[in-house]
Amino acid sequence: MSAETPLSATPRTRLGRHRERGRTDRADLLAVLDAGMICHLGIVQDGAPVVLPTAYGRVGDTLYLHGSSANRTLLAAAGQQVCVTVTHLDGLVCARAVFSHSVNYRCAVIFGTARLVTGDDELLTALRAVTEQLIPGRWDAARAPVRKELAATAAIAVPLTEASVKIRSGPPVDEPPDLDLDGWAGVVPAAVRFAEPVPDPALAPGTSVPAHIRDLVRRGA
Numbered sequence: 001m002s003a004e005t006p007l008s009a010t011p012r013t014r015l016g017r018h019r020e021r022g023r024t025d026r027a028d029l030l031a032v033l034d035a036g037m038i039c040h041l042g043i044v045q046d047g048a049p050v051v052l053p054t055a056y057g058r059v060g061d062t063l064y065l066h067g068s069s070a071n072r073t074l075l076a077a078a079g080q081q082v083c084v085t086v087t088h089l090d091g092l093v094c095a096r097a098v099f100s101h102s103v104n105y106r107c108a109v110i111f112g113t114a115r116l117v118t119g120d121d122e123l124l125t126a127l128r129a130v131t132e133q134l135i136p137g138r139w140d141a142a143r144a145p146v147r148k149e150l151a152a153t154a155a156i157a158v159p160l161t162e163a164s165v166k167i168r169s170g171p172p173v174d175e176p177p178d179l180d181l182d183g184w185a186g187v188v189p190a191a192v193r194f195a196e197p198v199p200d201p202a203l204a205p206g207t208s209v210p211a212h213i214r215d216l217v218r219r220g221a
C-alpha cells in the first residue's frame with residue numbers, strides 16, 4: 001500500500017467527536033507510527049479487556065510487536081482481533097475555563113487480526129524493526145540474536161489496513177464570553193527528550209559513545 005492510499009473509513013475507525021481532527025492520509029498514519037517508540041496493545045483475554053504498553057516496529061504496512069515467548073498477552077493476541085494505539089503528547093492546553101482545557105496530541109488507532117510470526121527470517125525482521133524503532137543504528141552495533149534467544153522471543157504482526165489518526169494542535173478554544181476573563185491561557189509544549197548517556201560501569205575505560213547514541217540524544221534537541 002502506498003503512502004497515498006487513503007486510510008480506511010470503517011464503522012469502527014470513523015471518528016465520532018471532533019471529526020475535523022481526523023486525518024485520512026496514510027502518510028499521516030506512518031508519520032505518527034514512525035515518530036513513536038511505545039504502543040498500547042489491547043486485547044480481550046479470558047473475556048475481559050487487557051491493555052499493555054510495549055515497544056513496536058514498522059516494516060511497510062505491518063506493525064511488529066515482540067516479547068518473551070512466555071508473554072501471555074502476545075500469545076493470546078495471535079489470531080485475535082486486537083487494537084493498537086500510539087500516542088504522542090505534544091502539549092498541555094490551558095484554557096480560561098476548566099471545561100475548555102485540552103491536550104495537543106498525535107494519535108493512531110489500529111484495528112486488525114494479529115498474526116503470530118513464525119520462522120526465523122520474519123522473527124529477525126520483526127526484532128530488527130523493533131530495535132531500530134527505539135534506537136536507529138543499534139541493530140548493526142549490537143550482537144545479533146542467537147538460536148536460543150530467538151527461541152525465547154515471540155512476535156506478532158498487525159496489518160496497517162484499518163486505522164484512524166487524530167491530531168489536535170494549536171491554542172485553547174475558550175467560549176467567547178470566557179475570552180475576557182483574567183488569567184493565563186496557552187499551550188505548554190511537551191516532547192520526549194533523551195539526556196546524556198550513562199556508561200555501563202562494566203564498560204572498558206575509554207570506550208566512546210557511538211554516533212547512533214549521540215544522534216539519539218541530539219534528536220529533537
Ligand SMILES: Cc1cc2nc3c(=O)[nH]c(=O)nc-3n(C[C@H](O)[C@H](O)[C@H](O)COP(=O)(O)OP(=O)(O)OC[C@H]3O[C@@H](n4cnc5c(N)ncnc54)[C@H](O)[C@@H]3O)c2cc1C
Pocket residue numbers: 012013014015016017087088089103105106107108109163164165166
Ligand atoms: C493524549 C490524549 C488525551 C486525551 N484526553 C481526553 C480526555 O481527557 N477526554 C476525552 O473525552 N477525550 C480525550 N482524548 C480524545 C480521545 O482519545 C477520543 O478521541 C475522544 O474521547 C472521543 O472518544 P469517543 O469514544 O467519542 O470516540 P469516537 O470518535 O466515537 O471513536 C470512533 C473511532 O474513532 C477513532 N478514534 C477515536 N479517538 C481517536 C484518537 N484519539 N486517535 C485516533 N483515532 C481515534 C477510533 O478508530 C475509534 O474507534 C485524548 C486523546 C489523547 C491522544
